[in-house]
Amino acid sequence: MMELVCPAGTPAALRAAVQAGAHAVYCGFADETNARNFPGLNFSREEMAAGVAHAHANGAKVLVAINTFPRAGSEDLWHRAVADAESAGADAVILADLGLLAHAAEHHPRLRRHLSVQAAAANPDAINFYAEAFGVRRVVLPRVLTVEEIAAINRDIDVETEVFVFGGLCVMAEGRCSLSSYATGRSPNMNGVCSPASHVAYAEEGDELAARLGGFTIHRTPKGAPAPYPTLCKGAFVSGDQTGHVFEDPVSLDATRLIPALAKAGVSALKIEGRQRSRAYVAEVVRSFRAAVEAQAAGRPLPEATLAKLTEGQAATTGAYAKIWR
Amino acid sequence: MPLPMDLTVGPNLFFWDAEAVRAFYEGLAATPVARVVLGEVVCSKRLPFWQDEIPRAVETLLEAGKEVAVTSLALVTLPRERRMTADLPGTGLPIEVNDLTALLHIPEGQPFWVGPLVNVYNEGTLRWLAARGATRVCLPPELPLASIRALARTGRDLGVAVEVWGHGRVPLAISGRCYHARLHDRPKDACLFVCGEDPDGRDVETLDGQPFLAVNGVQTLSQSTASMALQAGALAEAGVASLRLSPQSRDFADICAGYADLLAGSLPGEALARRLAPLAPGGRLSDGFVNGPSGAAWSGPHG
Amino acid sequence: MPSSDLPRLPRGLSLLAGTLPLMPVSLALTRLTRDLSARHPGIRARLGSFADRRFLLDLEDLPVVLLLEPGGDRPRVRACRRGREPGHDARIRGPVSAFLGMLHGRLDGDALFFSRDLVVEGDTEAVLALRNAIDDAEIDLSEEAGHLTGLAAPAVRGALGLAERLTGVALSRGLEAGA
Numbered sequence: 181m182m183e184l185v186c187p188a189g190t191p192a193a194l195r196a197a198v199q200a201g202a203h204a205v206y207c208g209f210a211d212e213t214n215a216r217n218f219p220g221l222n223f224s225r226e227e228m229a230a231g232v233a234h235a236h237a238n239g240a241k242v243l244v245a246i247n248t249f250p251r252a253g254s255e256d257l258w259h260r261a262v263a264d265a266e267s268a269g270a271d272a273v274i275l276a277d278l279g280l281l282a283h284a285a286e287h288h289p290r291l292r293r294h295l296s297v298q299a300a301a302a303n304p305d306a307i308n309f310y311a312e313a314f315g316v317r318r319v320v321l322p323r324v325l326t327v328e329e330i331a332a333i334n335r336d337i338d339v340e341t342e343v344f345v346f347g348g349l350c351v352m353a354e355g356r357c358s359l360s361s362y363a364t365g366r367s368p369n370m371n372g373v374c375s376p377a378s379h380v381a382y383a384e385e386g387d388e389l390a391a392r393l394g395g396f397t398i399h400r401t402p403k404g405a406p407a408p409y410p411t412l413c414k415g416a417f418v419s420g421d422q423t424g425h426v427f428e429d430p431v432s433l434d435a436t437r438l439i440p441a442l443a444k445a446g447v448s449a450l451k452i453e454g455r456q457r458s459r460a461y462v463a464e465v466v467r468s469f470r471a472a473v474e475a476q477a478a479g480r481p482l483p484e485a486t487l488a489k490l491t492e493g494q495a496a497t498t499g500a501y502a503k504i505w506r
Numbered sequence: 507m508p509l510p511m512d513l514t515v516g517p518n519l520f521f522w523d524a525e526a527v528r529a530f531y532e533g534l535a536a537t538p539v540a541r542v543v544l545g546e547v548v549c550s551k552r553l554p555f556w557q558d559e560i561p562r563a564v565e566t567l568l569e570a571g572k573e574v575a576v577t578s579l580a581l582v583t584l585p586r587e588r589r590m591t592a593d594l595p596g597t598g599l600p601i602e603v604n605d606l607t608a609l610l611h612i613p614e615g616q617p618f619w620v621g622p623l624v625n626v627y628n629e630g631t632l633r634w635l636a637a638r639g640a641t642r643v644c645l646p647p648e649l650p651l652a653s654i655r656a657l658a659r660t661g662r663d664l665g666v667a668v669e670v671w672g673h674g675r676v677p678l679a680i681s682g683r684c685y686h687a688r689l690h691d692r693p694k695d696a697c698l699f700v701c702g703e704d705p706d707g708r709d710v711e712t713l714d715g716q717p718f719l720a721v722n723g724v725q726t727l728s729q730s731t732a733s734m735a736l737q738a739g740a741l742a743e744a745g746v747a748s749l750r751l752s753p754q755s756r757d758f759a760d761i762c763a764g765y766a767d768l769l770a771g772s773l774p775g776e777a778l779a780r781r782l783a784p785l786a787p788g789g790r791l792s793d794g795f796v797n798g799p800s801g802a803a804w805s806g807p808h809g
Numbered sequence: 810m811p812s813s814d815l816p817r818l819p820r821g822l823s824l825l826a827g828t829l830p831l832m833p834v835s836l837a838l839t840r841l842t843r844d845l846s847a848r849h850p851g852i853r854a855r856l857g858s859f860a861d862r863r864f865l866l867d868l869e870d871l872p873v874v875l876l877l878e879p880g881g882d883r884p885r886v887r888a889c890r891r892g893r894e895p896g897h898d899a900r901i902r903g904p905v906s907a908f909l910g911m912l913h914g915r916l917d918g919d920a921l922f923f924s925r926d927l928v929v930e931g932d933t934e935a936v937l938a939l940r941n942a943i944d945d946a947e948i949d950l951s952e953e954a955g956h957l958t959g960l961a962a963p964a965v966r967g968a969l970g971l972a973e974r975l976t977g978v979a980l981s982r983g984l985e986a987g988a
Binding site for chain 2: 250280283300301302310329351359362363365398399413418420427428
Binding site for chain 1: 916917920942945
């Protein structure tokens with residue numbers, strides 16, 4: 181069966197994921213070392229150790245995301261995170277930065293290393309480079325590839341691949357985007373936040389809800405229409421005579437029906453996005469996907485999808501997995 | 507007072523026809539820049555239209571005494587793009603790595619450069635790249651001055667020249683999706699090369715008419731033109747070795763000359779900024795990544 | 810579609826609530842919040858520097874709004890008539906069932922935001938911190954009410970369970986808590 185890798189922003193969400201059937205849970209420490217550095221979220225050292233113990237007692241793994249790019253002059257903070265993940269008993273760390281990968285390979289050789297989607301390794305040569313240089317055992321593929329390209333990649337590499345199947349969708353190559361810091365000064369790579377809440381302002385203007393990020397208007401939503409996150413790349417903009425979602429519509433990824441094709445393409449693990457979401461989201465999405473991967477493994481038809489309400493814009497896409505997206 | 511930095515011209519990010527490319531590099535040969543990186547960095551489909559200009563441009567620039575390197579693509583997914591990347595060492599020129607894919611093809615011990623689209627955020631990464639053969643690194647444009655200073659210091663210890671984005675619309679993101687094709691309602695595979703209509707990118711404004719971004723095929727840029735005119739002193743003091751000037755379709759030789767005067771100490775930063783603003787596509791400058799509240803901010807007076 | 814299928818308080822109950830004197834309501838809710846805060850220290854830890862923000866909970870199917878001040882050693886809740894609202898840093902507007910559903914881990918805050926059942930104004934970051942802190946606490950109001958009333962706990966739980974079934978509003982963690 182393909183491994184189901186599920187998000188947890190809090191210990192309660194970790195327990196909810198394990199209970200709902202997660203094979204593995206990914207989470208991060210409560211600081212800028214992980215790419216979901218949101219207020220009120222993430223794990224203290226004690227919570228991480230307890231979370232790992234709880235997951236292991238229930239047959240699930242814990243993968244610790246340390247996937248921002250360490251700040252010059254402060255690399256210690258990231259080095260400590262890797263060491264503390266190992267002593268908490270984590271099954272793997274998810275890393276993106278070259279220097280941090282080199283550090284982990286040298287100082288924590290027995291700690292399994294996964295390559296974060298933030299490293300944007302999008303072809304076999306890049307993946308083989310990370311595997312050879314740093315002993316990376318699994319690669320989380322960037323969301324710019326079609327299913328055919330994923331299959332071709334798996335033919336040319338010796339490490340496992342993990343792909344996103346549900347949740348928020350980056351339209352840019354992850355880890356290579358500075359849109360957020362251009363508008364707000366804070367970025368996924370440096371601060372672990374994209375379009376941070378601290379820089380969001382909503383205003384009711386006439387019949388519209390205007391959302392601004394760092395003073396830039398990201399969208400205006402008419403009364404009654406579904407509200408998107410104020411995420412920069414999913415905003416509505418004007419270019420020449422065109423007005424609309426220049427980069428991406430406010431939709432999120434749901435690749436449930438592609439699970440058989442992804443299995444055939446040689447994918448080892450399916451990842452659900454959403455460490456910033458509630459335990460209610462985690463429980464519902466994980467339960468649904470666990471049923472789907474079990475059905476796929478047993479050769480049964482996939483259960484009907486029921487997750488639309490949890491998705492942004494309340495609409496789903498299969499994203500780059502279908503070539504037409506480009 | 508002269509500033510101990512020189513000028514590097516980055517690869518042209520836009521899709522210009524062969525004649526425009528030829529005229530550009532002929533003009534560049536006469537400017538006081540120290541080195542030039544050329545080649546296609548954004549979209550592999552563009553290259554056939556102008557690649558025959560590359561050998562002539564290289565020859566012209568080398569004859570004019572410039573160092574010349576060739577860039578790798580920023581995002582490599584297709585088999586054709588992997589082949590292009592694998593072929594780079596065959597050019598005999600130094601390679602500027604803008605995607606780590608290229609590293610697999612550079613023999614151990616062969617020196618290479620690292621471009622602004624590779625994530626070099628800290629000393630550990632710089633050290634690893636230096637050990638692998640990097641001799642020159644242009645830092646990612648979003649880095650603040652404190653990081654630049656720390657990396658320039660480490661670079662000096664390692665013998666790696668550290669470069670900073672000095673002028674030009676800032677590359678902010680790269681995608682699998684082509685926004686030019688999307689704006690024209692065309693699939694990427696039948697884009698008909700519409701990005702060629704916008705030699706400095708296509709402007710994107712907010713719904714309230716604020717200038718914001720520019721799209722360039724699969725790349726997203728800032729609409730403002732970053733300029734280190736007012737930051738050059740601080741960057742030199744931090745130990746930065748070179749400013750990178752990114753090509754734009756008009757007045758580029760003037761722009762190079764302006765920065766050369768700034769580094770020579772004969773033109774104050776404020777005067778250069780006043781000269782640059784009307785030459786920038788859209789007329790706006792920014793320098794906020796280095797020292798401001800956000801990348802879009804500008805430390806000088808407006809208007 | 811927004812303003813969807815979330816249960817609303819029956820109009821009679823809502824009108825009845827409007828006749829309650831505000832002072833005793835404020836005192837009871839403050840007492841409940843202090844008990845909760847003492848039993849779930851993780852909430853304060855997760856709120857961090859956002860604990861000193863003032864949150865206006867705008868319960869749109871009630872004639873009152875609640876001002877929640879989680880900060881200091883002594884959290885406070887003040888009930889106020891709509892239209893005479895006190896100063897605040899953030900306002901969260903939605904039906905009672907949305908608040909209780911989130912509190913009990915049955916509804917997802919982001920999904921309520923997408924559907925416009927929940928509207929946030931002001932300090933968005935503080936609202937996120939509060940939402941995340943409460944989501945991690947695994948609060949069960951029926952259990953908490955049980956704590957309050959000591960020996961009468963089973964009877965109170967039974968009454969709340971009945972209310973839950975009649976109104977469709979989540980007053981406990983339900984199935985999730987069982988496992």
